[in-house]
Amino acid sequence: MNEQRQVITNRVAFLEQKIPGYAAALGIAGLVVLWEIVCRMNIVPPLFLPAPSAILTAxxxxxxxxxxxxxxxxxxxxxxxxxxxxxxxxIAIGLILGFSRWADAILTPIVYSIYPIPKIALLPLIILWFGIGEMPKVAIIALGVFFPVVINTYSGVKTVDPILIKAAVTFGSNHLNVIRKVILPGALPMIFAGLKLAAGTSLLLLVSAEMIAAQQGIGSMVLHYGNLMITTKLMVGVLFLSLLGLIFNRTLQWLERKLIPWK
Incomplete structure (x- = not known):
């Protein structure tokens, strides 16, 4: 009897894990089917909204x-x-700001004052510094990622229980061990929240930078076919941008499960 109950419990737990994934897949499939039907019935002209089948062909x-x-x-x-x-x-600067009072007092106001500046507005200045090439695009993405990560890391360090830090110091841990074994594990949930937020920001900056100052790339391709009004190929670029975002999100979720198994 107990074995049967355990089997039933395991099956229920398995279904509870799988149902959200199936529901999400069904929702996406239903949206694509509805999209195809709307396009085939010519409710919306193909120039404005090409059918999924036409996008896949392109x-x-x-x-x-x-x-x-x-x-x-x-x-x-x-x-x-x-x-x-x-x-x-x-992550490195956020740990330093959260752990060092001097760094916190001097650098944190600077970080918070620069953070609200739209990073894409700095692209002309970065091109002036680094010239035409890959470096300005990489630099503008790095800037956009840096600020959400440093702020979330800093906040994560500040949420670590001070008693744990004092206990580690009392038992003879040096600063490096305190950061590695106490502060970093305690801050990881907030760090991953910043990494996920930065993933979306990095895609936005990628597309913007490629539309402004690139001859190749998904953003440049979208702009090119938008100017030519070839919406099927434009939507191919949009589709692959969404896939990049999905891959980013799933990869970060997988890393989070591996590095923070207790969450």
Missing amino acids: AWDMLVNGELIENLLASMYRIGAGYAIGAICG
Whole structure:
């Protein structure tokens, strides 16, 4: 009897885990089917809203001729490099600001005063500093990632229980061990919240930078086909931007489960 109850409990738990995923997939599938029906009934002209089947056909053509891969690789390099630089620097500076009173007093007001500036507005200045090339795009993405990460890391460090820090110091831990074994694990939930927020910001800055100062990339491709009013290929770019955002989000969720199993 107990074994049967355990089996039933396990099945219920399994369904509870799987149902949200199935519901999300069904919702997306239903939206795509409705979209296709609306387009095939000519309720909306194809120029303004191409059908999903037409978008997939255009995506396949662009994939075969190499155009899509070329632009996608350019965008992935920029967002990958910029995100990594901004995230690493943001976590490091956030830990320093949260742990050091002097750094907190001197640097935190500077961080909060610069944070509200729209980062894309700094692109002309960054181009002036670094010239035309990949560096300005990577730098503007890194800046956009840095500030949400540094602020969330700083907030996460401040939420760590001071008693735990005092206990670690009492038992002879040096500053490095206190940061590595007490402060960093305690701040990880807030750090990942900042990383997720920065992922969306990095995509926005990627598209903006590529539309302003790039010949290749998904953003440049979207702008090009928008100017030509080829909306099927424009929507291919939008589709792959959404896929990039989804991959970013899922990767961060997976890392969060691995690094914060107690959450």
